[in-house]
Amino acid sequence: MKKFVFSLLSILLMFSTILPFAFAAEADAPAAAVKSVDDFKDLKNLPKADKDKFDSLIQDGVFNGLTEDTFGLDARMNRAQFAKVAAIIFDLEVDNTLTVSSFSDVSADDPANSYALPYIEALKKAGLTNGYDEEGKTYKPAGEVSRQELAAFLIRGLGLDADASSAEPVDDSTVDDWAKGYVSLALEKNLLTNQSAGKFSGKTSATRKMLALASFAAKQILTGGAPEETAEPEVQPQPGDEPAAPAEEISAQGKKMLFITRQSSQMTQLKENPDDEKLITRMKDLGFRVTWVNCDKFTAEKAEGYDLIIVSNTLNSKYLRSGIMKDVAIPTVYLKNHGMYYLGLSSQEENTNEYNIKSTTIAEPKDKAAAGLSGDVELLLTTDPKTAIAYGLPGKEATVVATVPGKPKEATIFYYNKGTHSDSGYEVQARLSFFSFAGNYDNATDSNWKLLDALVLWTLQNG
Structure with a gap:
């Protein structure tokens, strides 16, 4: 057994x-x-x-x-969340200064589950878990x-x-x-x-x-009673439930996502800026099975077998300059304009930010990536001279969903369908999309999240 x-x-x-x-x-x-x-x-x-x-x-x-x-x-x-809840319930002694786990697959560098390291160790110390495998070497936090x-x-x-x-x-x-x-x-x-x-x-x-x-x-x-016999039909999404793919289209449930994040030497920055962790959690809530990789460890071969890739805005763009993504035929969402630029899908590399604005203008309200929104939509709760809304300058075969208000050439949300071309002739291998990283996700509005969800799910369709 x-x-x-x-x-x-x-x-x-x-x-x-x-x-x-x-x-x-x-x-x-x-x-x-x-x-x-x-x-x-x-x-x-x-x-x-x-x-x-x-x-x-x-x-x-x-x-x-x-x-x-x-x-x-x-x-x-997942099991990481179990650990945190249990430690809280039982008021276990949690050492939040811990950075090394006794389990080989629990790491302070894990953007998705690093928060659980001290809780997992607290459970082990209290004798509530011996791990996942026979030898007790792994915990399987994302399981x-x-x-x-x-x-x-x-x-x-x-x-x-x-x-x-x-x-x-x-x-x-x-x-x-x-x-x-x-x-x-x-x-x-x-x-x-x-x-x-x-x-x-x-x-x-x-x-x-x-x-x-x-x-x-x-x-x-x-407590000595008998449980009621409760019907438990197969779960069907209710209208207005968590984000889901449109009817008759590919669902995110169980799909494999590769999340390319910041370089290895910068993982300690997660404590000050945990946006990657928040975004990974959001993607898991959509139903994706998420694996992350540091940008300096990424190779095209590591993308094989995934259904979708997200390129975080926290990655160092120098790791994309070689055109490493050119032949990756997997739908990809870029949260950094550089990713599109190095494929010839945006014509400007640097200085693609607008400051002191909070909104984007929906250019194609009927597009599925517009999430049913129209007009000027606020992406940020607050803004200041240091908080930016990013944009790209896409080519003529791109579909522009949203732009910087009053600047229709500066696209905040756009995508290229499979088989379309950059202005320089590069043929897109799978649907590629760009989404403006709006400041930080604590500063993001519900509409911001709604638009991101819609673009991710639309990109997954790979049309």
Whole structure:
């Protein structure tokens, strides 16, 4: 049987309140006004029984939303986030000065999960985890929790490991052999239910909704009650939920993204400017499976097998000057104009910033990358002489979605479709897009994020 030594959820379920499965919960975040289920647009249409559960959890401060008005039912959580939540719940001693982990795959240089290093170490010190692999050398911080893993965690947390071993295994090809007893007992106890076509979909990633309802049911068992039999159909996006690809187009769910970030020697700057980490988290919320690489370590060969590339504005542009991306036939979003310039897709390299402005003008409101917006749209909450909105000067075959207000040649959002050409004749190998990095993401408006989401998903379509 495959060994799953990560027993965090099991322990959480044995103590006090229901596990607050909130993304990147903050121990020192300022107190916010108490919300209810009606404050989240993706919870309003849930069955009443589920709404009552979520309303109780939200008002008790157990759950937070991903945004002010979106709970994120379909969002997935990784093991790094588990660690932080657990450390906060149990008030573990966390040494925030730690920069080296006892696990080989946990690093202070990881833009996405470096924040969790001291929390992961706190869990190990408290005896709550031994890691992920048999030898306890790795933790797998970015790893997701599958439905069959969730079933095992819940059953172990309830002290029913022996019962699972003797249970009649499920006859389900979607469940690995090691998990069939756990899944059988989880179904019997109404902790989880089958999804479409009577299958459990064991290898499918568990969502926040699944985690919340299943842990709620486990809590009922722990307190001596019987969990309600709750229908758990296969998750379907609700109108207004987290960003998703348009109907009948490629979804970001499960797609592999390569994120090219700053050079290795500058990784310590993440503490002062964590925009890469925030952007990677945003992409994961869209459904991407994100891998990052330092720009000085990137080669064209490392891009093979990915569905989308994002080139961060934090990278050192000198690593693009050789035309390293010229033959990479993978849809790419550049957050730095230099990337388009070195391919001949923008005619100006330097001095492509406008200061003391907050807005962009939507040039093509009907374009899918315009996210349904029109007119002048604010990208920044505040601006000053040091805060810039970047632009490029694209060629005649580009599609310009937005520009600097009053300057239609300065494009803040534009793209080239596969098969189009630069003015110098270079043929575009896959859809290539540019998005203006607007100051920093703490200063970005909701419209800024909406436009970025739309462009990323449109680029993924690779038309």
